[in-house]
Amino acid sequence: MDMNSKRTVAGTWESDMVRLDLSNIHVREDLARAGRCANVHLATGRTCLLPLRHHGPCEFHNPQEADDILRR
Numbered sequence: 001m002d003m004n005s006k007r008t009v010a011g012t013w014e015s016d017m018v019r020l021d022l023s024n025i026h027v028r029e030d031l032a033r034a035g036r037c038a039n040v041h042l043a044t045g046r047t048c049l050l051p052l053r054h055h056g057p058c059e060f061h062n063p064q065e066a067d068d069i070l071r072r
Contacts, residue, residue, distance in 0.1 A: 019052075031066055 021027045028047050031038035037048040039058050047066045048058035 028066065030070060034070060036069070 019027075019032050022029050022032055026040050026042060028038040028040050031047060031049070032052070035052055037050045037052055037054055037058060039048045040046070041048075041058075041060045044060065046060035046062055048054075049061050049066060049069055050059055
C-alpha cells in the first residue's frame with residue numbers, strides 16, 4: 001500500500017483494488033470509481049449502491065438516488 005492510497009466505502013484500500021469490469025455496460029463507472037458495486041439493472045436502469053464486493057444480492061436504486069450519492 002502506498003502513501004497515496006485511500007480507504008474505500010467497502011473498507012479496502014483503493015490501491016489494492018482493480019476494477020476489471022469498468023468497461024462493461026452493466027457497471028456505472030462514476031459510482032464504481034467511488035467504491036460502490038455500481039451494477040446496473042439494464043431493464044430498469046436502476047443501480048446497486050452497496051459497497052464493492054458486498055455480501056448478498058444487489059439493492060438497486062433509481063438514477064436520482066445514485067446521483068445523490070455522488071454529490072456527497
